[in-house]
Amino acid sequence: MTSPELMASELLRLVTAGSVDDGKSTLIGRLLYDTKQILVDQLEHIEDASRRRGYDYVDLALLTDGLRAEREQGITIDVAYRSFVTPRRRFQLADAPGHVQYTRNMVTGASTADVAVILVDARQGVIEQTRRHSYIVAMLELPHVVYTVNKMDLVGYSEERFDEIVRDLSELASQLGLHDPAMIPISALKGDNVVERNGAMPWYGGPTLLEHLESIELGRGLNVDDRRFPVQWVIRPMDDDHHDYRGYAGQVAGGTWQAGDEVVVLPSGLRTTVAAVDTAAGTLERAIPGQSVTILLADDVDVSRGDMLADPARPPIVTRELVARVCWMSERPVDERARLLVKHTTRTVPARLDEIVSVVDVATLQDRLRPGRMELNDLGVARLRLGEPLAVDPYARNRATGAFILIDEATNETVGAGMVVEAS
């Protein structure tokens, strides 16, 4: 593995979902161990810890235990982010723990992920937790999902049992409209079909988990059709060398941008064109989604942080009313009429929760209408009225311009996540 090869590799962000009992920590430990990411001092550390706990094997799950309270209580408190690299890809993994605050953590981890790895216990098959994870993956519009049917060693590596679970999972996936679900029989403990094949399941002809993750097509979650550029920061040097320089800095949220492109500034509606796509390293021919650049405009129009530059032929919706899916993340419940702040792209506006339309019962996937309040970890649909207009797209069309967070102005806490369903 030479460094030029590594430098050209791409970044895949994944989120893992599953409870302690599903063997999620063991799976992550296995992935790290079998891809040789575990260094000598880390391995010595978990060997020691395993011995101290009286285990006669090295507990790979210990690799992901972070905080003292977690080690003492044997639980995971918070989303942990780790990296690993193979000759083909650089991986960023969000590990969302599986106890009480599960939904909140999984929504957080999934918000930045390209792919979700959902663990299913082969002995239990599809359970409420599986439905919950799948629902969140669908709601967050992840472009890829992989079900790893774990603990195959405990069901005698039975092909029949796997097929049974595949049928249930397929039904669930189509019910939720999940994109491209893959299903892989594994044993994280024994290391079957995670990185190595080991020959325990000769009837399975598909890829191992790592092979699958290495071959997933990237960029499918990005919108390349509708040009969107939320202005984050205005660069005005005001020195002699750059007297007239006025650049709009931000991260491309949709489409590809190049000199000559028509631009509408929202919410003002002013029109101009792109003069150049600039960076500190020089002018770019074009900028693609996710790229942080500086856009220079042809005309001296009034633009500041919070404005959105967009394609006038395919503009976003400028609105003061939103219908959105919401995940409530605060221990304090929220009632209808509550005042909140909405942070959407680079703009923060006051908002009022006019109506809680429904909250879903994840066990049955049935909606409960007009519940009046949302509690911690509730997933629902809400109607919001905004104090100032926002330029939004439906989240299903653009994850970057369809997402927002809710902030409690009194405590400054982030209390909710929102995804635009429709706007008027």
Next chain:
Amino acid sequence: MRTLSHLDALESEAIHIMREVAAERARPVLLFSGGKDSIVLLRLAEKAFRPARFPFPIMHVDTGHNFPEVIEFRDRRVAELGERLVVASVQESIDRGRVAEQTGPRASRNQLQTTTLLDAIEEHGFDAAMGGARRDEERARAKERIFSFRDDFGQWNPRAQRPELWNLYNARIRKGEHIRVFPISNWTELDVWQYVAREELELPAIYFAHERQVFRRDGMLYAASDYVERYPDEEPFVASVRFRTVGDMTCTGGVLSDARTLEDVVTEIASTRVTERGETRADDRVSEAAMEDRKRVGYF
């Protein structure tokens, strides 16, 4: 379609984070240690704000026991950039009686830095301090947010972190509180070295293999210097070493190496079998929860 390479994706993410800090906080500061991670931060700040000047000063917490090569490098780099440097001095904290100097062969000013840092943040009224910490450095770091909130006492509470969704960072704080922001949270040691190579960034000479007087302690090699008292059996000898991290001379160990160029170092890191903190930082070895304990009281 074309997608960004992993370094481009990480770079764009970090630039976005720095611009959010500048836009949402009134008095940010960029912490600079002279180490490779903060050298990367300086380049990212150039990418985020040039051709304008940085919308924040650069601050160095100087223990007074730094490698002289690093201080020389710091002053030269800041002058090249034409930015403002604030030096917060641990020696001054000692002189003013804010902290007490440790004594003996195990003495280190590493712990004392925390007080100096918090005092400087308060004195200058900084409300956001950006630093080069990475999640791959240590297990407690893996759970820390990119925007990490500190109360009036500079404390981090891992149980009360804000959820961090998409690229939507909530930078709101109350008076007296401040945020630590880690723009390269998601980078690994190897990413940093690859970026240094790609951007052709200059590093202090101690990062490359060089001959120096060292002595062995706890299985690590320390630079022999006036700042560290040696036990009688700790006889110094000359070895070819390089340093993987740059901290105080009293707690930063070197590794035996012949990697004299950037390319050699990247190759060596790519095949290394020990983490950078496990190998070279005595401060993390003290207890299993060493980093977590220091972070709770306000260590960067």
